[in-house]
Amino acid sequence: MNNITVSGYVGKDLEKRVFSNGGGVSLFSIAVKRLYSNKNGEYDTQWIDCRILGVDNGFLRYAEKACKRGSYVIVSGEMFMNKYKEKNGEYRQSPYIIVNRLEVVNTHRENSNVGDFDDGRPIGDDLF
Numbered sequence: 001m002n003n004i005t006v007s008g009y010v011g012k013d014l015e016k017r018v019f020s021n022g023g024g025v026s027l028f029s030i031a032v033k034r035l036y037s038n039k040n041g042e043y044d045t046q047w048i049d050c051r052i053l054g055v056d057n058g059f060l061r062y063a064e065k066a067c068k069r070g071s072y073v074i075v076s077g078e079m080f081m082n083k084y085k086e087k088n089g090e091y092r093q094s095p096y097i098i099v100n101r102l103e104v105v106n107t108h109r110e111n112s113n114v115g116d117f118d119d120g121r122p123i124g125d126d127l128f
Contacts, residue, residue, distance in 0.1 A: 004097060005076040006048055007105070008032040014052075014067040016060075024055035028067045030075065049082075049096035050075055059102075066104045076101035 008030035018024040027049065034044045052063050067073065077099040085091055 002078045003076065004079040005074060005101075006030065006032050006097070007072065007074040008048070010067050010069055010071045010073055011047065012069050014064055016064070018055055022055065024053075026052040026054075026060060026063060028063075030073060049094065050077075050099050051096055052099050052102075059100075063099075063102055066102060072105040074103040074105060075099045 011029045011031055014026050014028045016024065016026045029047050029049045032046045032048055034046065037043050052060055054060050075097060077097045079095055079097050081093045082096055083091065083093050
């Protein structure tokens with residue numbers, strides 16, 4: 001089973017993209033602070049890209065309200081690696097999560113009582 005749960009601060013408001021075929025994806029990223037410090041005593045941050053599939057469903061409407069820059073969230077879902085080639089020819093990988101559960105721990109916005117949402121569906125239902 002491929003399931004991951006991470007928590008961190010949302011880096012920017014959720015960005016919604018709709019495709020010509022009628023499908024869509026919404027994107028946001030969270031900054032995850034490592035539990036250990038480096039040799040200088042500083043804590044490194046890993047940016048994790050998050051994706052919510054679909055165009056218009058209850059989960060997405062909740063996420064649009066909840067995923068605002070500065071909100072502290074907990075996300076769960078399937079983890080994937082985006083593999084790509086840099087201009088210099090080097091291959092890179094970056095992790096991303098297809099989110100199926102989202103909880104807002106706190107928010108820096110006026111409407112802070114957004115709570116949590118778990119649509120109870122397996123990933124893949126009602127996506128497009």
